Amino acid sequence: MKKSRLTLILTLTGLALVLSACASGVRVTGTPGLSISDDMVFVAYGNTVRGISTETGFGQWQFPEEVNNRIMFYAQPYVTDESIFVGDVANNFYKLDKATGKLDWTFSDAKGFFLGKANGEDTVVYAPSNDGNLYALDAENGDMLWSFKTGHYIWAQPVLSDDAIFVASMDQSIYAIDRKGNQIWEQEQEGAVVGNPVLSDDGKLLFAGTTGKQVLALDAATGEQVWAFDANGSLESVWGNMILVDDALIFSDSSGKIFALDSQMSTIKWQIEVPGAVVGGVVELPDGFAVVLLENETSLVKTFDFDGGAKWEASLSGEVFQAPVVNQSLLVVGTLNGDNLLYAYNLTGVQVWSYNPER
Amino acid sequence: MWETIVIQPFTNILLLIYSLVNNFGISIILFTILIRLITHPLTVKQFKATQSMQKLQEDPRYKKMQEKYKDDKERLAQEQMKLYKELGINPMGSCLPSLIQLPLILSLYQSVTRAMAASPVELFKLEKIIYPWLGDFGRLLPLENQFLWMDLGQPERLTIFGFGIPVLAVLVVATTFLQSKLIQPPSTGNDQAAMMSKSMNIYMPLLMGYMAYSLASGLAIYFLTSNVFGIIQYAALGRVNWGNILPFLKKGDEKQPDKGKTRVVDAVSVDVDVDDEDDAPEPQKGSAQKTSSQKSTATKKKRPPMKRRR
Numbered sequence: 001m002k003k004s005r006l007t008l009i010l011t012l013t014g015l016a017l018v019l020s021a022c023a024s025g026v027r028v029t030g031t032p033g034l035s036i037s038d039d040m041v042f043v044a045y046g047n048t049v050r051g052i053s054t055e056t057g058f059g060q061w062q063f064p065e066e067v068n069n070r071i072m073f074y075a076q077p078y079v080t081d082e083s084i085f086v087g088d089v090a091n092n093f094y095k096l097d098k099a100t101g102k103l104d105w106t107f108s109d110a111k112g113f114f115l116g117k118a119n120g121e122d123t124v125v126y127a128p129s130n131d132g133n134l135y136a137l138d139a140e141n142g143d144m145l146w147s148f149k150t151g152h153y154i155w156a157q158p159v160l161s162d163d164a165i166f167v168a169s170m171d172q173s174i175y176a177i178d179r180k181g182n183q184i185w186e187q188e189q190e191g192a193v194v195g196n197p198v199l200s201d202d203g204k205l206l207f208a209g210t211t212g213k214q215v216l217a218l219d220a221a222t223g224e225q226v227w228a229f230d231a232n233g234s235l236e237s238v239w240g241n242m243i244l245v246d247d248a249l250i251f252s253d254s255s256g257k258i259f260a261l262d263s264q265m266s267t268i269k270w271q272i273e274v275p276g277a278v279v280g281g282v283v284e285l286p287d288g289f290a291v292v293l294l295e296n297e298t299s300l301v302k303t304f305d306f307d308g309g310a311k312w313e314a315s316l317s318g319e320v321f322q323a324p325v326v327n328q329s330l331l332v333v334g335t336l337n338g339d340n341l342l343y344a345y346n347l348t349g350v351q352v353w354s355y356n357p358e359r
Numbered sequence: 360m361w362e363t364i365v366i367q368p369f370t371n372i373l374l375l376i377y378s379l380v381n382n383f384g385i386s387i388i389l390f391t392i393l394i395r396l397i398t399h400p401l402t403v404k405q406f407k408a409t410q411s412m413q414k415l416q417e418d419p420r421y422k423k424m425q426e427k428y429k430d431d432k433e434r435l436a437q438e439q440m441k442l443y444k445e446l447g448i449n450p451m452g453s454c455l456p457s458l459i460q461l462p463l464i465l466s467l468y469q470s471v472t473r474a475m476a477a478s479p480v481e482l483f484k485l486e487k488i489i490y491p492w493l494g495d496f497g498r499l500l501p502l503e504n505q506f507l508w509m510d511l512g513q514p515e516r517l518t519i520f521g522f523g524i525p526v527l528a529v530l531v532v533a534t535t536f537l538q539s540k541l542i543q544p545p546s547t548g549n550d551q552a553a554m555m556s557k558s559m560n561i562y563m564p565l566l567m568g569y570m571a572y573s574l575a576s577g578l579a580i581y582f583l584t585s586n587v588f589g590i591i592q593y594a595a596l597g598r599v600n601w602g603n604i605l606p607f608l609k610k611g612d613e614k615q616p617d618k619g620k621t622r623v624v625d626a627v628s629v630d631v632d633v634d635d636e637d638d639a640p641e642p643q644k645g646s647a648q649k650t651s652s653q654k655s656t657a658t659k660k661k662r663p664p665m666k667r668r669r
Binding site: 028029030031074111112113115130131151152153155170190191192194211212213237239254279321336 | 477478479480481482483486497498500501503504505510512513
């Protein structure tokens with residue numbers, strides 16, 4: 001009798017573990033969140049945030065020091081001179097010391113994950129959350145100054161101008177809010193904005209790519225649509241980040257088409273196609289730009305000059321869903337399910353180091 | 360393979376429903392009901408097979424062989440197989456439908472999880488499995504995650520006076536318990552089965568409640584709908600024992616004074632052969648309690664005709 005009861009308990013426990021995947025709380029799949037400074041790469045992935053030397057590829061610190069299986073990190077850290085700010089999927093947002101990884105403060109009042117990259121200015125940090133709120137936090141102590149509620153997750157990094165904070169929500173709207181958290185305008189569009197919007201140098205136009213297969217330019221002051229580009233219906237979803245170089249807006253879609261548009265007129269300057277999905281978008285290099293193509297369980301880093309001319313490329317194991325990060329000498333890619341978590345290349349395409357936290 | 364054959368179609372059906380009702384909570388409810396309706400014939404088959412097995416356990420020949428060969432498992436199995444054959448019962452009949460349904464239910468769970476896509480990677484992968492010929496569902500993504508007071512991607516809590524009350528988890532515990540109790544067949548006198556069933560009535564609701572408490576509320580809605588629909592399904596088949604939760608509905612003659620438990624001998628028409636009872640081997644030590652319980656149950660209704668025969 002006791003044996004059968006024990007069997008029952010073990011069976012039910014096993015079922016519970018299988019269904020809840022051995023985790024308390026909501027299970028979510030994410031990619032390594034990367035940021036870079038001159039001498040450190042910061043990677044938020046799995047149960048830890050790590051600081052890694054750009055020179056050697058060796059880990060310098062990890063947060064938390066004791067691994068806690070209840071928290072997971074996927075958001076890109078936001079890096080300032082002395083601190084990094086990053087959130088987890090247990091709804092906590094942290095300020096850490098950049099050099100040591102020591103915890104300064106924790107903000108725990110959010111009701112959703114933190115998957116988007118924060119942004120900040122002076123003594124305020126803006127943290128986008130999956131509960132649909134943009135939280136404005138006092139960078140000194142983590143106190144909430146205000147929050148702005150949208151209708152869905154916020155995955156894109158907030159964009160700051162002199163006059164407004166621009167927030168792209170997965171509710172398929174872009175919002176402009178003032179520095180007290182009041183809405184200035186809201187612009188609905190077809191599809192959600194996953195990648196980070198870009199503001200023109202003069203601050204007058206805001207560009208965003210959508211999963212509704214469009215790239216939009218909005219008037220930053222009013223939110224009105226200035227132009228929309230869909231490549232005559234051939235554009236696929238634009239998932240990743242875009243860059244603005246001089247007046248050229250460079251972006252890629254999920255089918256591997258890369259465009260450079262005249263940012264004022266939306267006319268095509270040049271267009272190329274690469275054989276694979278570009279999910280993470282485009283990242284600017286000192287003399288060009290890079291994308292990562294997603295193929296079957298492998299990825300390909302491809303670099304180009306600003307006219308779309310191919311430069312070096314490098315193949316690596318694992319899937320890459322996020323744009324690489326770049327400093328003056330290094331390009332670092334974070335992978336999912338690869339042999340290594342990170343691959344670092346110098347700007348001529350030579351692999352300098354790779355990083356695997358389990359080694 | 361499983362992904363392509365089951366999860367992808369399930370996810371697309373879920374998205375199709377969403378495109379019609381534009382509410383993910385209602386889509387989960389409708390989708391769960393749809394899958395339960397599709398698997399209804401299997402459920403009916405399972406009911407019937409279970410019913411046959413229950414009747415069989417009350418068959419005196421079955422009871423007799425249990426006693427006779429209890430120390431010879433191999434022979435017992437052979438004799439049981441003979442009896443199954445004779446009565447036209449498939450011993451796997453109640454397991455097979457469950458085995459077929461289980462992966463479907465797990466796939467339902469997975470497709471709900473898949474459609475909730477709470478991160479960019481999950482959303483990208485969701486977009487990739489949408490059938491292009493079904494329409495431009497990509498523009499619907501991500502699905503609206505608010506339903507009533509819930510964020511469907513987060514564990515559910517209803518905040519009342521500053522306290523987060525897990526209403527769905529409580530409802531899931533209650534309905535799982537209710538479902539287990541309502542479909543629990545009358546005891547056949549098999550104490551081990553009764554104990555097993557009692558344990559299930561306690562642990563299963565707790566397990567489901569824990570999952571509803573800790574997983575995304577979209578999944579808790581699925582658990583709740585599945586339970587409620589299961590009860591309706593059983594009720595429609597006339598297999599709900601209201602007496603298990605409403606004691607006043609039990610017939611007086613079905614009540615047994617000891618511990619207030621009910622021992623019912625019904626449905627099976629048994630021609631009791633007095634010799635059979637007399638031939639039954641004496642209970643051995645260690646099984647005396649069980650045997651005596653079975654005997655008292657069996658004899659309660661059968662005694663009057665036996666007397667008449669004499």
